[in-house]
Amino acid sequence: MAIIVNVDVMMAKRKMSLNELSEKVGLTLANLSILKTGKAKAIRFSTLEAICKVLDCQPGDILEYTEDK
């Protein structure tokens, strides 16, 4: 997909584990894993907002657009 999810990069920058993010965002580990591995087909604004709040970043830091080959 043309949209790349960079949650793992931001997590590394903030030195936050998947479990910790899951607890703070209120998302299950399974759903967070779907997001992290790029399998997600959509993300709710509320989820994006919560992730940005916890990781102290902008949506653009998490999502990136690249041309499909």
Next chain:
Amino acid sequence: MKTQTERILMVMNILTWVVFIGLAIQAGAILVSYGVSIVNPAASKHLYKEIDLSSLKQFGFWHYTLIVSFMVAMAALKSYVAYLVIKVLSEIKMVNPFTMEIARMLERISYFIFGVWIITLFYDLHIAWLAKQEVGMKENYNSGEFIFLAGVVYVISQIFKKGVEIQSENELTV
């Protein structure tokens, strides 16, 4: 506890089994009685369910064979459609009924009903031609029902497919 839908589907499953077995027996019986009629010409008067094709056999053996082949093919294809319905009914899970497998099976059912329509169409055309030759065959058009049925099942399968896509999208929305 079973819901009403589950109970209805269970009854439908049993009924489809009956239809499947009935149609399979019909195909086999026509084929066997045809085989017997080759050896014993009198048997062509009493084919499956007393179908009398003796005048047609006298008119032409290949016409007789073609008509019997159409009858066997129709019964066999209908029986396969019934088998596919049994497969759908036994594989569908009420907890998660929208799966791509079921959608594909529904699509396949519509293709096979379309196949039945093609055979029935040729059968009807042949019967119509035979009726003009005054062989004692009556025109009886019934192919139209199958193309209508195939269309309806195809539309349902496409809606089902869209449902599966929406469900998988919902599951992958975080």
